[in-house]
Amino acid sequence: MRALAVALSASLLTATAGLAVADTPKAASKAGARDEAAFIEALLGKMTLEEKLGQLNQPPGPDNRTGPQAEAGGLDQVRRSEVGSFLGLHGAARTCQYQKVAVEESRLGIPLLFAGDVIHGFRTIFPQSIGEAATFNPAAVEKSARIAAIEATAHGFHWTFAPMVDIARDPRWGRMSEGSGEDVYLGNVLARARVRGFQGDLKRDDEMLATAKHFVAYGAAEAGRDYNVADMSERTLREVYLPPFQAAVDAGVQTVMASFNEVGGVPMHANGPLINGVLRKEWGFDGLVVSDYTGVWELEKHGIAADDTAAGILALDAGVDIDMVSDIYRKSLPAAVRAGKLSQKTVDEAVRRVLRLKYKLGLFDDPYRFCNVEREQARTLTPEFRQAAREVARESLVLLKNEGNALPLAKGKLRKLAVIGPLADSHPDMLGNWAGDGRPEDTVTPLQGLRTALGSATQVSYAKGASIDGKDTSGFADAVAAARNADAVVMFIGESAAMSGEASSRTDIGLPGVQQQLVEAVKAAGKPVVAVVFSGRALTIEPLSKTVPAIVAAWFPGVEAGNAIADVLLGDYNPAGRLPVTFPRSVGQIPLYYDHKNTGRPIRINPDGKEEKYTSRYLDSPNTPLYPFGWGLSYTTFRYDAPKPKLAKIGAGDTQQVAVTVTNTGTRAGDEVVQLYVRDDVSSVTRPLRQLRGFQRVHLKPGESKTLDFTLKPDDLAFLGLDMRKRVEPGTFIVFAGGSSDASQQAQFEVVAQGR
Ligand code: BGC
Numbered sequence: 085m086r087a088l089a090v091a092l093s094a095s096l097l098t099a100t101a102g103l104a105v106a107d108t109p110k111a112a113s114k115a116g117a118r119d120e121a122a123f124i125e126a127l128l129g130k131m132t133l134e135e136k137l138g139q140l141n142q143p144p145g146p147d148n149r150t151g152p153q154a155e156a157g158g159l160d161q162v163r164r165s166e167v168g169s170f171l172g173l174h175g176a177a178r179t180c181q182y183q184k185v186a187v188e189e190s191r192l193g194i195p196l197l198f199a200g201d202v203i204h205g206f207r208t209i210f211p212q213s214i215g216e217a218a219t220f221n222p223a224a225v226e227k228s229a230r231i232a233a234i235e236a237t238a239h240g241f242h243w244t245f246a247p248m249v250d251i252a253r254d255p256r257w258g259r260m261s262e263g264s265g266e267d268v269y270l271g272n273v274l275a276r277a278r279v280r281g282f283q284g285d286l287k288r289d290d291e292m293l294a295t296a297k298h299f300v301a302y303g304a305a306e307a308g309r310d311y312n313v314a315d316m317s318e319r320t321l322r323e324v325y326l327p328p329f330q331a332a333v334d335a336g337v338q339t340v341m342a343s344f345n346e347v348g349g350v351p352m353h354a355n356g357p358l359i360n361g362v363l364r365k366e367w368g369f370d371g372l373v374v375s376d377y378t379g380v381w382e383l384e385k386h387g388i389a390a391d392d393t394a395a396g397i398l399a400l401d402a403g404v405d406i407d408m409v410s411d412i413y414r415k416s417l418p419a420a421v422r423a424g425k426l427s428q429k430t431v432d433e434a435v436r437r438v439l440r441l442k443y444k445l446g447l448f449d450d451p452y453r454f455c456n457v458e459r460e461q462a463r464t465l466t467p468e469f470r471q472a473a474r475e476v477a478r479e480s481l482v483l484l485k486n487e488g489n490a491l492p493l494a495k496g497k498l499r500k501l502a503v504i505g506p507l508a509d510s511h512p513d514m515l516g517n518w519a520g521d522g523r524p525e526d527t528v529t530p531l532q533g534l535r536t537a538l539g540s541a542t543q544v545s546y547a548k549g550a551s552i553d554g555k556d557t558s559g560f561a562d563a564v565a566a567a568r569n570a571d572a573v574v575m576f577i578g579e580s581a582a583m584s585g586e587a588s589s590r591t592d593i594g595l596p597g598v599q600q601q602l603v604e605a606v607k608a609a610g611k612p613v614v615a616v617v618f619s620g621r622a623l624t625i626e627p628l629s630k631t632v633p634a635i636v637a638a639w640f641p642g643v644e645a646g647n648a649i650a651d652v653l654l655g656d657y658n659p660a661g662r663l664p665v666t667f668p669r670s671v672g673q674i675p676l677y678y679d680h681k682n683t684g685r686p687i688r689i690n691p692d693g694k695e696e697k698y699t700s701r702y703l704d705s706p707n708t709p710l711y712p713f714g715w716g717l718s719y720t721t722f723r724y725d726a727p728k729p730k731l732a733k734i735g736a737g738d739t740q741q742v743a744v745t746v747t748n749t750g751t752r753a754g755d756e757v758v759q760l761y762v763r764d765d766v767s768s769v770t771r772p773l774r775q776l777r778g779f780q781r782v783h784l785k786p787g788e789s790k791t792l793d794f795t796l797k798p799d800d801l802a803f804l805g806l807d808m809r810k811r812v813e814p815g816t817f818i819v820f821a822g823g824s825s826d827a828s829q830q831a832q833f834e835v836v837a838q839g840r
Pocket residue numbers: 150151171200201245297376377586
């Protein structure tokens with residue numbers, strides 16, 4: 085392998101396919117044409133229309149695993165200058181091979197970009213993105229993205245289609261698993277962290293292009309059904325769905341992916357006002373927009389383009405620079421340009437954006453910067469990467485319930501432990517969806533993790549009990565027998581990894597199959613039972629919450645799943661993960677999110693203790709969730725003092741400081757996620773009852789107090805006025821501090837119109 089890399093590098097020094105060396109882009113760059121714009125204009129000047137459209141073409145590569153089957157682009161296409169980038173082509177040797185053909189055998193020798201979905205790790209799989217969000221720890225999330233970039237670039241990738249920054253408020257939508265959950269503030273913070281982690285400053289050969297996706301409102305798919313229509317007011321679009329994209333742009337994200345859905349009757353792949361308008365003109369994004377998989381072609385299915393040519397024109401005119409998989413730009417747009425239906429300028433601008441990225445990555449100087457077989461071997465699944473994955477995984481675990489301190493398990497005293505459930509020893513499910521090059525054999529399952537941690541002093545028995553979603557109860561008897569014969573039982577239940585992710589919407593988001601019955605049967609054996617629940621979304625687990633005293637939400641924790649889970653169950657790590665999404669009681673409550681409005685008839689309890697009828701509520705369910713956003717327990721307890729705004733009054737353009745004192749009142753050290761919420765009490769436009777405006781994950785020893793400072797900038801107090809302009813309105817603001825969105829400690833301050 086190494087020999088190949090060396091041979092390829094050496095061959096670069098020789099002249100290329102019939103062209104004089106000085107004619108090649110690489111040579112031009114080496115010759116000192118350092119000014120990026122001049123270099124790109126010179127190159128553009130040499131390109132034929134077909135070569136230009138080739139740069140905008142992104143076929144699937146041989147490693148592509150996404151979407152409906154499509155024919156992979158091959159080396160011949162590269163030779164003919166028909167490809168600018170590949171989706172799903174990696175490996176140091178393989179990328180070298182393709183790059184060599186592009187550089188040495190295509191007419192102009194323009195290097196290729198290798199792109200793919202590196203979402204929560206490449207080979208060292210970290211927790212599913214929603215689980216990473218549950219850490220409420222941007223540094224951990226950034227580190228995960230950083231390690232993913234180090235591994236993926238060592239395997240030849242230049243570009244990842246991450247982060248997904250779609251706000252998700254409907255857990256029926258399977259792609260809730262791929263993002264940071266329901267909250268805009270958390271989403272913004274983590275969007276920035278991930279962009280920084282993947283891209284760094286793009287100077288090193290272990291940093292890669294990131295993509296903010298899917299632009300925009302994809303998470304608002306009607307009825308939670310993937311790819312479905314998203315319809316909403318401009319206010320909701322700007323307040324909820326657009327901000328994480330702007331945060332990513334502000335953090336320097338180089339590319340943005342258009343989404344499959346329509347917004348207000350306009351499919352996003354043809355949505356000029358949002359792509360060229362909001363993203364580019366309003367926010368000043370000067371990077372590249374890539375289509376989603378066959379998104380250009382789908383304009384025909386949406387019914388706004390009669391044929392490929394029309395679809396291609398609509399998309400390119402709307403600002404979609406690269407056509408992923410549809411192969412429409414390459415095939416249909418040369419004729420459209422020649423017929424005057426599409427301007428040459430629009431094509432050139434898109435090509436410039438592609439070439440700029442290649443330039444930025446240094447590929448014109450050294451097209452093989454990212455393919456080095458030795459580095460690939462050295463930077464794959466290293467012990468340090470695994471250790472980092474374990475740390476992030478245990479930070480992602482959320483202790484939802486812990487009645488009577490059922491957890492942690494009494495490690496020293498436990499003689500016999502029964503491990504039960506379909507996810508207890510399932511390697512592939514530990515990885516979650518979009519698991520890059522992750523391999524089941526790399527994973528540690530909960531059964532393995534517990535066995536290792538407990539050693540020979542504890543006898544660990546295992547019974548699967550049932551499959552994840554089958555109807556068969558014949559395994560119950562073994563599970564019950566294992567429970568009877570044990571001092572304590574841990575059940576590993578929930579969804580399979582494939583039940584969330586793309587094209588994985590569900591109408592019933594309770595425990596699948598017969599798992600709830602299995603828990604009840606095992607519980608009846610009379611031993612203490614705790615449950616660890618895997619999922620890529622919020623689940624409706626009210627029945628489970630009534631059956632067992634302790635529940636841990638584990639998401640899909642990645643390669644170190646079992647070790648991280650054992651750390652938490654046995655008390656070697658004190659859990660502090662928090663829910664990035666509200667857990668509803670039932671599907672009927674969806675969408676349910678914490679930063680809702682009050683309405684004119686908020687729910688009211690009458691003096692007789694009953695809910696007033698003519699209020700915004702259900703006859704058959706409380707409005708409250710099972711577990712609110714930001715929720716998560718610890719093996720210790722924390723006390724909050726009322727938050728203290730530094731100033732009683734501030735001017736509308738001023739910054740406020742709020743001090744929050746939190747004390748560990750229990751007997752164990754642990755992290756607490758201190759959360760600060762704000763309400764604008766009276767305003768010209770209705771506002772949510774509270775909105776997250778700051779959080780800090782801090783470590784406190786038993787008895788220790790810390791006072792944390794939160795800064796509220798004007799933007800944190802602002803909203804879009806009736807004219808859709810951002811403003812801070814004078815009046816009373818209430819701040820809430822606590823360990824979840826239910827935070828009850830509060831204080832207020834005034835914002836005044838002029839100065840203080
Ligand atoms: C998904 C994208 C992904 C792309 C390429 C699509 O089906 O919606 O999120 O980046 O495939 O794999």
